[in-house]
Amino acid sequence: MKPVSQLLKARDGTLWHARPDDTVFEALQLLAEYEVGALMVIDQGRLVGVLSERDYTRKVALQGRNSKDTRVKDIMTREVLYVSPSTGTRKCMALMSEKKIRHLPVLDGSTVLGMISVRDILDDIIADHEATIEQLENYIRS
Numbered sequence: 001m002k003p004v005s006q007l008l009k010a011r012d013g014t015l016w017h018a019r020p021d022d023t024v025f026e027a028l029q030l031l032a033e034y035e036v037g038a039l040m041v042i043d044q045g046r047l048v049g050v051l052s053e054r055d056y057t058r059k060v061a062l063q064g065r066n067s068k069d070t071r072v073k074d075i076m077t078r079e080v081l082y083v084s085p086s087t088g089t090r091k092c093m094a095l096m097s098e099k100k101i102r103h104l105p106v107l108d109g110s111t112v113l114g115m116i117s118v119r120d121i122l123d124d125i126i127a128d129h130e131a132t133i134e135q136l137e138n139y140i141r142s
Contacts, residue, residue, distance in 0.1 A: 001088035001090040001091070002089055002124070004086075004106055004116050007124060008106060011114060016030065016034050017039050017041060017042040018039045018040075018051055019072065023068055023071060024060055024065075024067040024072060025067040026072075027051050027072050028067060031053065036117070037103065037117065038050055038052035038102065039052075040112060041072055041073070045112075046112075047105055048073075049072075049080060050080050051072050059074075060075060082104060082106065082107045083095070083116075085106055089121050092104055102118045102119075103115050104117075
């Protein structure tokens, strides 16, 4: 079980985010540009919410709202679950499963370090399994 800080190190360090007063349309453009399913919502350096594709579909598309007229702050998830850099990936996966979420911001105190997704954890698990298989195959061959 590795800490999520190691997953964040593998990234380029970009904090993909929207601002509360951005339009939902602008946030959707960022989601598409970065090819991600959620953005942190940051206001003056503080995490104030998360905007996900689910927020859009349930609070804009299904309610007949217009994404160019709706602000991120009006549909974002405000009660954000987050983890610290030392939180293990197994604990993150259990939390995501229990709460039925796909993204977790990583905070060190009030400092936003990044966000991990279920995909990040699955990619890491697959890499670990491949390394274990390779080690076992090398052991068997020797």
